[in-house]
Amino acid sequence: MWPCAVWHPGLFNKLSKGIERAQKRCLKIISPKLSYSEVLEKSGLVRLDTRREDIAQNAFRQMQCPTHPLHYMLPPRKVSTSQMTL
Numbered sequence: 001m002w003p004c005a006v007w008h009p010g011l012f013n014k015l016s017k018g019i020e021r022a023q024k025r026c027l028k029i030i031s032p033k034l035s036y037s038e039v040l041e042k043s044g045l046v047r048l049d050t051r052r053e054d055i056a057q058n059a060f061r062q063m064q065c066p067t068h069p070l071h072y073m074l075p076p077r078k079v080s081t082s083q084m085t086l
Contacts, residue, residue, distance in 0.1 A: 020048050 027039040040046060046054075063070050
């Protein structure tokens with residue numbers, strides 16, 4: 001999970017599309033009569049770019065917990081003006 005979450009933002013569009021094409025070809029070999037979206041739906045899979053985005057967001061949510069080992073790397077939270085006191 002972590003390598004995907006770490007590399008997700010740096011993944012070039014061309015490389016991302018190439019990885020997606022490879023998955024699409026493999027699924028076409030497995031189920032030649034179905035479209036890519038039909039195979040994804042029937043297999044319970046999602047597009048690779050969607051999966052990477054979900055993993056990255058989940059990793060970030062986990063990092064927001066103060067006990068997470070990487071929590072210290074997050075910038076401090078901004079205080080809204082309604083929470084400010086003089």
